[in-house]
Amino acid sequence: MDAPRPRGIVVFGGGTATNSLVDVFESIRESRNCSLSYVIPISDNGGSSSELIRVFGGPGIGDVRSRLVRLIPGSDTDAERASIKDLFNYRLSTDPLQARLQWLDIVEGRHQLWSNISSEKRELIRSVFNLVNLEIVKRARPSSVFNFSKASIGNLFLTGARVFTGSLESAIYLLSTICSIPPTVSTLPAINTNFTHHISAGLADGTQITGQNSISHPSAPTSLPDDDSLGNGSDRSPQQQQQQQREMEEHDLIEDATLPGSLPTLRKQYIDFSKAAADDDDLPARIARIWYINPYGHEIWPGANSKVLAAIRGARAVVYSVGSLYTSIVPSLIPRGIGAALAGGGGPQFKVLILNSANDRETGPRAAPLTATDFVRAVARAAAGNSSGSSNSGGSDGDADVRIGGAEEVRQYVTHLVYLEGEGAPRVDRDELAALGVECIRVYGRRVDGMLRYDEAGLTRALEAVIGKPEMLRSRRNTSGQ
Structure with missing residues (x-):
């Protein structure tokens, strides 16, 4: 009989920062012969994802695609796997007309990107491209056409x-299969959904910023529609309210996948933005809380992907990887069920935070x-904010600190910190x-x-x-049995 597979590892983190550590996690997975699951947020509404969300709706899948391709x-x-990686990482021209011509060359199989890809894989991939191209043409309106600029293939x-499948996880499975990713390595969206899920940030000074792109990159503060019960409407001047009303009316004339009356900041194209500018542009105050919202800006409490919960419960260790704290890590922690899975008995023994080497706009x-x-x-x-079904899903600097004030509470979610020392790195007080x-x-x-x-x-x-x-664990078992 085969020996049972060791308990797995779950890594929280999206974007390029965690991609840089994939080889580290793969090395540990191979040495332990265990499963490895990456949990990816689906709230990104910037870059080419913003145009896909605008025209098709659905979750932000840029970080999911990035991780899958990195795992090839x-x-x-x-040569073929290298070409598949190049194909799925390829971005079209910044010029919309030139980008559309490049896209047609790819769809019709003429582009040089296909040169080393076998015919059976090429035609399978092209069939999906043909479908999405047909959908783009069907959804074109005089007021709205798809912008191929910088689009990710x-x-x-x-x-x-x-x-085509009606399922995000089926789409991920298909791309994972084409990319030859081992079955013991999973890329799991934090929320398994066909709908768009945006996030908002509340700052310590009361400012609210809506949408992940606006949180991560320089932008004007945003607010909810006029609703005094939410504490937002009375703070805006009549001129600000009129401007927002005009923006809503203008966007309602555009026929796309966004719902009429939804927040203007969630309906804009964010194809062009500067990550470098974000590093030089401070938020006016610290982020106090992150939460999910519907298209009208009202808070919602989505449930976690059931496969993520199962992976956590079957893991020996959870790793919170490097990356943007409030847009790459926290959005995957606040869905309902995550906190209970992390803190519950029989769950992961080790919960390791790999500290960023520098602070960014968010921190x-x-x-x-x-x-x-x-x-x-x-x-x-x-x-902790979701472990008991609390509406405090993103945490705050108030009551949530009472719940996690002592060592026993903190260790339910973080047991170890791995860090670097150097100029610009966050300060580490080991005694604290x-x-x-x-x-x-x-x-x-x-x-x-x-x-x-x-x-x-x-x-x-x-x-x-x-x-x-693995050899250390065997040694410990042998010692304990003597």
Whole structure:
């Protein structure tokens, strides 16, 4: 009889930052011969995803596509897998007309991207492209045509597969199969949905910012429609209310996938934005809370993907990876059920936060940047906010701190902190964290283009020291049995 597979690893994190550590997690998975699950948020409404959401609706799938393509094995040595990676990572021209011509070359099989892809895979992929192209043509209106500028080919594929199957997880399964991703590695959307789920951020000074792109990148503060019961309408001047009303009326003349009367900031195209500008533009105050909203801006409490809950309950370790704290990590922690799965008995033994090597727009302002303790509390608050079905789904600096004030409560969600020391890195107070029951492990890093980065070998050793190498676990079992 085959020995039971060791309990798995679950990694929370979306975007390019976690992509840079995929080889670390894969090394640990291989050495332990266990499952590895990546939990990805679906709330991103920036870049080419914003145009797909505007025309098709549905979740933001850019981070899902990015992770799936990053997980393609052997793309450095296998010509076909390298070509598949290039295809699904390809972005069309910034010029809309040129981009549309490039898209047609790909759909019709003429583009050089197809050169090393076998005919059976090419025709399977093209069938999805043909479907999404047909849907784009069907949805064209005088007031609204699809903008192919900077469109991600992989995002178009996932959208077409989701529209065809009616299932986000089926679309992910199809792309995973084409990319030859091992069955023991899963990419799981935090919420399994065919609908768009946006997030809002509440700042400590009372400012509210609506939509992930507006949180992550410089933008004007946004607010809900006039509704005094939500504490937003009375704070706006008549001129601001009139401007918002005009914006809504203008957008209602455009026929696309957005519902009439939905918030203008959720209906805009965010194809062009500067990540570099975000690093130089402080939020006016710290983020106090993140929550999900419907298209009209009202708070909702979506349930977590059941496969994510099962992965957490079957995991030995959960890792909160590097990346944007409030838009890459927290949106995957606040759906209903996540907190209970993390804190419940029989769940993961180790919950490791890999601290970012620098603060960003979300974890500033630079005058008072978040410390390592602030990161730990933010993760714990987010998870604790939904563990009992509370409406405080994103955590706050008020009552939620009472629930997670002591070491016992914090350790339900974070047991270890892995961090770097260097200029610009968040401050780590080991005594303060020890009082919360969090064990700290320092890892040496290296400078890449002036930025402090984790050394992969060092990070792998640190995670193995926490989770335990397979031979270490066997040694412990043998010792305990004597």
